[in-house]
Amino acid sequence: MKLKFLLSLCLTIGITHANRINIINNCPFTVWPGILGSPNFETPENGGFQLDAGQSREITTQEQWSGRMWGRTGCDESGHCVTGDCGNKIECAGAGGVPPVTLGEWTFDDPNVPGVDFYDVSLVDGFNLPMRITPTGGNEPNGGGPYDCTSTGCPVNINDNCPGELQQTDGGSVVACKSACEAFNDDVYCCRGEHNQPETCRSSDWPVNYPQMFKDQCPEAYSYAYDDNKSTFTCKRSPSPSYDVTFCP
Template sequence: MDCETGFCKNDVQCGGAGGRPPASLAEFTLGGYGDQDYYDVSLVDGYNRQVTIEPIEGTFRSTGGKYDCKKAGECHSNLLLSCPEPLRHLNSQGHTVGCNSACTKFNTDQYCCRGDYKTPETCKSSTWPVNYPKYFKDNCPTSYSYAYDDEKSTFFCRGSNGRISPDYRVTFC
């Protein structure tokens, strides 16, 4: 078996390692700070398919906040069809099968938020040579678009009726 993106060497299970970028990621911290779950959809390693995470009605309690038990990862369009040319990941037939992040594609300290750019204050995508995260954020506003996009992309939720965590629906489409 070999997938064109997101594959883990010669194994279906990654064993704690990430898959081969570009790969859309569903990320969870269950029972985290304040006895609540934290979840997000990350495009920091690029995009290969839309992923959404949604708490299932009746299993959570929400305070109604913008990021409290809401659906993460919705996109307005298929990024494979509109991926900026320099970020396209092509298969052997020349078809776009993924959209790399700037870090994955160019591997610079600035695009990867490391070295002199390792803090939220020094790694702002608006100061990059090309603001590629804006493309991801404009199309998938509730997904992480680069390393320090926490403020607009991290969701949280608590279980209801004695449950520590809600149930979640993770959709890959």
């Protein structure tokens, strides 16, 4: 009897303190969410599943968890996807998505800042789908400001305005928009080599300021590697925080 009570208590505590992410497909087509835990963290749902138009699905993570999520499009029965492919499989099982992809990123209960969640929508690896992250309950403001426990994302379809040199096409249609790093593999655009510091990698100094194109359309989203101060959002944790992730919000 005592063992059953303790087991029930542990399960209750685990549920109470789990982070909930409700994934919503508001697109008029099927999306295959991909999920990847950061090193030393679990990967929920073994990394992916199918979500038909209009469907939603809730996943949970460890109380302290870091990872990312993206949407894949045009997947076939073998698991190969036109965008966001993770190795020709529906369950990505520890593999990341092939750029260009729109990324949702979280660090729940950051050990460096206990009691605080960090989240963002990133276009650093390019864009394939509109995405929004919204705190939906169990979250509290963390001191005020424009990046304090509010919705963030990229709700517009950047593919419609993607420069020709960044376009990824399939069957004549633009299905994704590459980052400048992905398109040109240049140290300047990739913020690497002698350009691997915020002071030496400013998009305003680039030959073409491609991140500004992303930023103009999605001002809340990360546009390149050193865009932290205008793209990172935080929430103060409560016992059971939850977030909505909406594709095509």
